[in-house]
Amino acid sequence: MSFLPLQINREYREMKDLGKRALKIIAKLANELLDKHETIKIMHVCGTHEDTVTRFGLRNLMPEGIQLVAGPGCPVCVTPASVIDSAIELAKEGVRIYTYGDLYRVPGSKESLSYVKSSYGCDVRVVYGFNDAVRSFDGKASVFIGVGFETTAPTTATMLVRGRAPEGISLLSAYRLTAPGLNHALLLHKERGIPLKGVIAPG
Template sequence: MKNLSKEIIGRIQEISRPVKIMHVCGSHEHTIMQHGLRTLLPKEVQVVAGPGCPVCCVPAREIDECLQLAEKGVTITTFGDMLRVPGSDSSLQQAREDGADVRIVYGVNNAVEIAQKTDNDVVFMAAGFETTAPTTASELLAGPPENFSILSCHRLIPPALEFLIESGEVNLNALIEPGHVSTIIGTHPYVPFSEKYGIPQVIAGFNPLDILMAVYMILRQIKEGKAEVQNEYKRAVKDEGNIKAQQALEDVFEITSREWRGFPQIPESVYEVRKEFSDFDARKKYDIQVKEVKEAPTGCICGPILRGVARPEECTLFKKECNPLNPIGACMVSKEGTCHIAYRYSSL
């Protein structure tokens, strides 16, 4: 493996040229930082992190929606990482400490089991990209109990990428696409970015060789004057993706527009529950109304970090007031968050 990595790095150096590559995967960022891959690449080859952490991307509004439900006595179930993600003025962790019934689950099936064992209303805060959304859809298709519903916070990666490309804020030249998401959606949703914008793309796995190979494949495309979608992660990703999972998503969800943390409203970027399943849609069931929202704590630059225009080390709170034990911003909460990863592996 060591000899192979040296060979790939040598090939990268041979065809190196100025390029800014964005990835959108917390696991990719973890691999890059843990193994110091940025230090192995030529300085002119930049690899920046985009909105690849599903927990970090949940905006304050959706945390506030859950807090509103908790105040009404509804049992809130969600992943452990979501508890400390900041809302406008509080978090689910704070609500829990104040007596709200907020429970950590490992998946939507655990939330359904809780609903089956209690008379209280149970809401699952369904966060995640296309990777986890099919499990939520499957539970609704299976017919959960009447006292169960979901607050859909599921998001789609391709619309966010198009937003970033169109904005020009990052000035990205190429994309390393996420492996987990791509196992569900396949390769086809990325094709328009190459055809319309001339952007080389590579779907990559998660070990260091995968990332280095993806960088090399991108540079090779640029050298050859190509812009296409290549699949480095063929051992897991098929061109067509997971057809069964895609059908479940289509059956249960409709795609609509909503803001992400650090982003304005992104067109066609979130999964909302179809009216056929409205009995299990917490927003409709409880008529949730959140008006004024304060997005980021003072001094936090989580938004620019999620958009790939800043690094955690540029934040004045990083490793000081903001750390994993006391996360000020969402990017420090999850192990997939860029700030959390940088805290663990950055030399600063």
Template sequence: MAEIDVKKYVEFLQKYDGEELRLMEVCGSHTAAISKSGIKKIISPKIKLISGPGCPVCVSPSAFVDKLIELGRDGAHIVCFGDMMRIPGKESSLNEEKGKGLKVDYVYSPMDILPMAKENPEINYIFACVGFETTIPVYTLLLDAIIRDDIKNIKLLTALKTMPEAIDFLCANDAKIDGFIAPGHVSVITGTKAFYEVSNKYKVPMAVTGFSPKELVVGIYALTKTCINKDSFLKSGKSLVGNYYKSVVLDEGNTKAKDNINKYFKKGDAIWRGMGNIKNSGLYLKVEYSKYDAGSFDLIEDYKINKACRCSDVLMGKISSKECPLFKKYCSPLTPQGACMVSSEGSCYQAFKNGD
């Protein structure tokens, strides 16, 4: 995209003076990129950029942490991503329990558990599988390797989520969002067609975009224009879903990755931390692979650790992080009271770090 074009888009966004538009991104990487870029500070105050439930670690229920701690206390060695260490359960976190002697390690890739398990066949390992459609294909590769190499001492505890159902939930529960910046990484796997149904159902515009400042400006500009001209789009029969990340996102998505996901996983209801149960928004191991599951179907509860925490309202776009009474007072990255402050991709974490 030529520089002159981006400048024109920025100028349009700066001068916009129409009806207030509430645009929500539902991707943790977008939340971080928007916060770091300073885009919110240069566009019209009538365009509100709002962070949604785009961080898979943040929306993992407290019962997930409690189950991992329970498994660890029963003798299993827990393996997870780094951000998982800090999520508060009902009474503790993996970080706190590690300090008390619980066997917990964090890794950068799920595949890192394979040599650990092979070298220590007497130890039972549990991998804490969190993620949206972006990460789930990696877990299918892990399962391929476990089955191929006949590894008997690895199980998965899953809190896997799918994004279209979460967007549907937001729209159905009066989130008052005029348009969505669709998740870029997720869209690489799902394709843009995955969002057609929810867009058509609620007549809500969506734009798939990348993560650089230029790509974000283009996506926000296009989404704003679609919101302004929504009636014309609907009358002409044009889709309200636009793909502005065509270098990596196809309409059909990554069909091989989707086939691998469908091989191992089936849809089911799932608990989203701070939002509750969302129908058909989770993925669970199929019956034929249930011997690799560590109890994922039992995760039906979530606990609000601090009653004053308003993460649920932040995730739903009803308030900003700054409007939560705990923000920067009792809640910080070192002392997270709720889901949004836990991960580096969480909306409260980014607002704390970058002053949004």
């Protein structure tokens, strides 16, 4: 047997053992907390968390009485239509638009970036981040749409502050702050008599 399968098998066993130990700790802590509370609600904040929770069946692994609930949601999903409309207008004027894949098909008030690319031939490119946009920049007037919570903003800001972004590429900032949305969600839970006992924050 080759080295790689053995290595993968060993790492899988180690992760499985770690998972079992983590579940035992969670069960122990849950028992201690549930002596004082009937139900423990823990809210996650972003879409990536929900993807992880659902993909790995984490809700089913939680002890009875522990609930994982969805929070304010992914910042891409709450990006105003006006931001997308602005990007579309720029694209129709001949400006190249760099965007994240999950924003590519999100509609503005009438159209999406994917639609104007396929229908009008606008120059819209999907990238993983601002670094990718800078690397592929060839001098054409371009705009990168920055979306995400403030935890993702520094990667873009660093490039700008350090002068690593070339002339001709601009930022359309649609970053969102975690605290206001989170505070609103916490307040609603409290008003409805279902206060949260914990939060899984982005980052």
